[in-house]
Amino acid sequence: MSYILIIGAKSDIAKSVARKYAENGYDIYLAARNSSELEDFANDINLRTQKTAICLDLDILDIASHESFYNRLEEKPLGIISVAGYLGEQDKAQVDFNESKKIIDTNYVGIVSLINIVANDFEKRKSGFIVGISSVAGDRGRKSNYIYGSAKAALTTYLSGLRNRLHEANIQVLTVKPGFVATKMTEGMDLPEKLTAQPEEVANDIFNAQQKGKNVLYSKWIWRWVMVIIKSIPEFQFKKMSI
Amino acid sequence: MSLRSWGNYPKINNRSFRFDGISTLKKIIENNNKLIPHGNGRSYGDSALSENIITVKPHDLFISFDDQQGIVHVQSGVLLSEILAALVPRGWFLKVTPGTKLITVGGAIASDVHGKNHHIAGCFSESVEMFNLMLPDGKIITCSKDENTELFKATCGGMGLTGVILDAKISLKKINSKFINQTTIKTRNLKETFEAFENNKNKTYSVAWIDCLAKGSELGRCLLMLGDFRDDGKLDYKTKKKLNIPFNFPSFALNTLSVKAFNWLYYGKVKETISKQKVDIDTFFYPLDSLSNWKRIYGENGFTQYQFILPKETSFEGLEKILKTIADSGKGSFLAVLKLYGKANENYLSFPMEGYSLALDFKIEKGLFELLEQLDKIVVHHGGRIYLAKDVRVSKIIFEQGYPQIDRFRALRKKYNMNEKFNSLQSQRVGI
Structure with missing residues (x-):
């Protein structure tokens, strides 16, 4: 058996990723809060692919529990895919630090804590891969979501440094930057059709990029070029814009 | 982002509501009119278009598979292609399949689709052992050829106008080759x-x-x-x-x-x-x-x-x-x-x-x-x-003129208040 550990397994992207890996012969650890809610989904994976999916309780904000969570895994995973994230509400976060903190802790602090532990184990074993779902929102701060964006920027930088460190141990670190994705998180938003991916598309992109040993993935691919343009706008101009 | 149908015509503005749980679906139906369920958007015209659309695709779990009888129980957003991907390698194929596998099970029932073997195997409904249907009042009714037959006959081919199909048991046929x-x-x-x-x-x-x-x-x-x-x-x-x-x-x-x-x-x-x-x-x-x-x-x-x-x-x-x-x-x-x-x-x-x-x-x-x-x-x-x-x-x-049982269908819609809740552009045009 060969397990992939998926963190934040309740999201739509996570579910698509889980199915994609199971279809390709992997067993799956589904880690999330109240993971019993994922039992039906685990059963679905098993029926579709005849692979095993195991639900595990994990609270990404409960840092103290991370070490024992990982130690309890009898069979260590071949790879970890972190999909945990929290978009939050920008307006609320500006006036309520608790909201800011929740955004930062969920998208950055908690993930660093967990991936540190996994990375050390992979480095020792000289095998494994790490996939972190960051966001194009981390490529440049915009007024509409810069608390979320800055946490994702930190995650992107963390993953880049980790990639540098683990290169010698031959551990792949893949940073994924999705653009708009049609999920529960974005329900009700008026997203432009051509720039919006379905979760299955993102999962396919992640699987292919991971299998090919890539470092950074934009999904849809066009976002790489959208962000090149957005990043190239001079700051004196950018600060006046609403995008 | 407004949803379109496969023909890319007409282009109308609509709002979509995501069906990913029974309780959310109940609320969607309670709070809105002019609703129509929408599967994978493969019907060509305006049968799955309305002001308010229920997107069923997120409701897509396999529930069980009986490999003795070849009966698979799935939620209505599962695509036929997903059933094939899972079960052809185990020697099972759909009894009835249309010319695309990229449609949901709910859509296949609602259009009572047929395929190249209609002259022998009939429509998709022939392979439907049962389904659960949510009615306008939020009640869930089990329908089959023997149970609530009126609703079964209206819903198979009923173009989503009788409520929302939640899940269905589909019986498959044994094959020994791809x-x-x-x-x-x-x-x-x-x-x-x-x-x-x-x-x-x-x-x-x-x-x-x-x-x-x-x-x-x-x-x-x-x-x-x-x-x-x-x-x-x-x-x-x-x-x-x-x-x-x-x-x-x-x-x-x-x-x-x-x-x-x-x-x-x-x-x-x-x-x-x-x-x-x-x-x-x-x-x-x-x-x-x-x-x-x-x-x-x-x-x-x-x-x-x-x-x-x-x-x-x-x-x-x-x-x-x-x-x-x-x-x-x-x-x-x-x-x-x-x-x-x-x-x-x-x-x-x-x-x-x-x-x-x-x-x-x-x-x-x-x-x-x-x-x-x-x-x-x-x-x-x-x-x-x-x-x-x-x-x-x-x-x-x-x-x-083409559908002599239309009055029966209309009467049933009225009886369950379906005509108040569920309507598509098509149903309004042809007066269903």
Whole structure:
């Protein structure tokens, strides 16, 4: 058996990723809060692919529990895919630090804590891969979501440094930057059709990029070029814009 | 982002609500009117379009599989392609499948779809052991051929107008290969085409591609494809990589000349009167699924499919008239698919009846709807009907003449208050 550990397994992207890996012969650890809610989904994976999916309780904000969570895994995973994230509400976060903190802790602090532990184990074993779902929102701060964006920027930088460190141990670190994705998180938003991916598309992109040993993935691919343009706008101009 | 149907016409503004749990669905129904469930957006016209759309695809779990009986229980947003990916390698195939596998189970039931084996296996509802349906008041009712039969007969083929299908048990057929033995018969005219169908009624799968721009003595010439599963134990089924059409073709790309050239090549490529091939499931059943977004060939303005069926007694005469009218109009169709159907079922709005059905694709352009209205008249004059899953423009009068059980359906809608909650653009147009 060969397990992939998926963190934040309740999201739509996570579910698509889980199915994609199971279809390709992997067993799956589904880690999330109240993971019993994922039992039906685990059963679905098993029926579709005849692979095993195991639900595990994990609270990404409960840092103290991370070490024992990982130690309890009898069979260590071949790879970890972190999909945990929290978009939050920008307006609320500006006036309520608790909201800011929740955004930062969920998208950055908690993930660093967990991936540190996994990375050390992979480095020792000289095998494994790490996939972190960051966001194009981390490529440049915009007024509409810069608390979320800055946490994702930190995650992107963390993953880049980790990639540098683990290169010698031959551990792949893949940073994924999705653009708009049609999920529960974005329900009700008026997203432009051509720039919006379905979760299955993102999962396919992640699987292919991971299998090919890539470092950074934009999904849809066009976002790489959208962000090149957005990043190239001079700051004196950018600060006046609403995008 | 407004949802569209497969034909990319009409383009209307709508709001969509995501169905990913029973309690959210209840609330959606409670708080909104003019709702219509929407699966994978493969119906061509406006049958799954409305002001308020319930997107069912996120409701997509496999619930159980009985590998003794071959019965799979799934939520309604599961695609037929997902059932095949999971179960063909274990030796199971759909009893009834339409020409695309990229539709949801809920959509397959709501359109009571059929396939190349209709003359033997009937419609999709034949393979439905049961389903659970949420009614306008939020109640969940189990329907089958033996239980709540009225709702079963109304919902199979009911175009999503009876409520929301939550999950269904589908019975499958055993296969022992992913390959099909295909025989292609080339005919020279409509008379030969009919004879070929009649002579091959015992073949499990049959469908014909008709060159609908052929005129005179060649009118109705076709390639008739027959097939049956092989028995070679090869079940390692994997979906192939798809090609994508990345953008809409300009509208002038498709014209009489280009369609004529395509049809000439397609028909001319087959040299012998009878030829045999070994093809896989995807090539035989789902030739267009390998081309993502093939609808874009028809350009930004979109397209429609005109599919009708005529009773057997009048089929020859009616088809001859219709093919002649189309050939004279010069409006081309890449795909003109002819098939001989088996007996009708008892469902109130199911399309099939014993006779011949023809399906034609047309890009939306000036003069098209006038042509289709001409065809409508020929269809009803010969006792035929139009397929709602493809339709985007048929009038109430033409629709009603084709569906004698419509009043029963309307009465049931009223009884359960379905007409207050569930409506599509199509249901409003044809007054269902």
